Amino acid sequence: MGIEIERKFLLNGDGWRQGADEGTMIRQFYLAVREGLSIRVRHREGRPPVLTVKTGSGPARGEYEYPIPERDARELEGARIGHVVEKRRHLHPLGDVTIEIDVFSGSLSPLVLAEIELPAIDHPVPLPAWIGAEVSADKRYTNASLALNGPP
Numbered sequence: 001m002g003i004e005i006e007r008k009f010l011l012n013g014d015g016w017r018q019g020a021d022e023g024t025m026i027r028q029f030y031l032a033v034r035e036g037l038s039i040r041v042r043h044r045e046g047r048p049p050v051l052t053v054k055t056g057s058g059p060a061r062g063e064y065e066y067p068i069p070e071r072d073a074r075e076l077e078g079a080r081i082g083h084v085v086e087k088r089r090h091l092h093p094l095g096d097v098t099i100e101i102d103v104f105s106g107s108l109s110p111l112v113l114a115e116i117e118l119p120a121i122d123h124p125v126p127l128p129a130w131i132g133a134e135v136s137a138d139k140r141y142t143n144a145s146l147a148l149n150g151p152p
Contacts, residue, residue: 004054004063005118007125007136015130016092016101016114023088023103029080033144040144041073041080049073059136060121082147083107097125104146111151113141 028042038054048067055062068076077084086106092099097116104111113135116125135141140152 002063002065003060005060005121005123007059007116007118007134008141009114009116009127009134009136010132011101011112011114012130012132015128016090016099020090020092020101023090025086026089026102027084027086028143028147029077029084030082030144030147031076031079033081033148038142038144041068041076043073051076082144083150085143085147094128095126097123099131108146108151111146 025045026042028040030038030040032039036055036057038052040052040054041049042052043049049070049072051066051068053062053064055064083106085104085108087102087104087108090101090103092101094116097118100115100117102113102115104113114131118125138152139145140149
């Protein structure tokens with residue numbers, strides 16, 4: 001079983017841009033969302049589409065990913081619920097972890113969120129000054145909620 005341990009933050013300004021890469025476009029949509037389960041299809045620039053199943057809730061969740069053919073992804077989009085989420089993901093190295101900064105576009109603009117995937121739930125991370133309030137426990141900031149409900 002794959003486990004994803006993640007913390008999510010709002011940002012204080014754009015100081016994150018110094019040291020971040022140019023980013024990759026991501027386009028994703030959801031097929032199912034309920035308490036403890038989400039199923040999405042993600043298109044990441046330059047890669048094949050991926051079907052992802054996430055289970056559980058909180059900072060540590062089950063995560064299963066499966067590459068799917070482009071044609072299947074296009075057909076599945078017709079069964080999506082909510083809106084398509086579009087964002088540019090920038091990577092910013094920070095010690096032994098990487099901060100992923102998502103700059104949302106379309107109806108979710110100007111939302112910008114930072115996510116840090118951790119090797120353990122209690123892994124210490126020295127946060128830079130441009131990291132703002134933690135929203136890991138606020139379900140309104142999950143990508144599934146953003147797709148279904150729009151910005152908080």
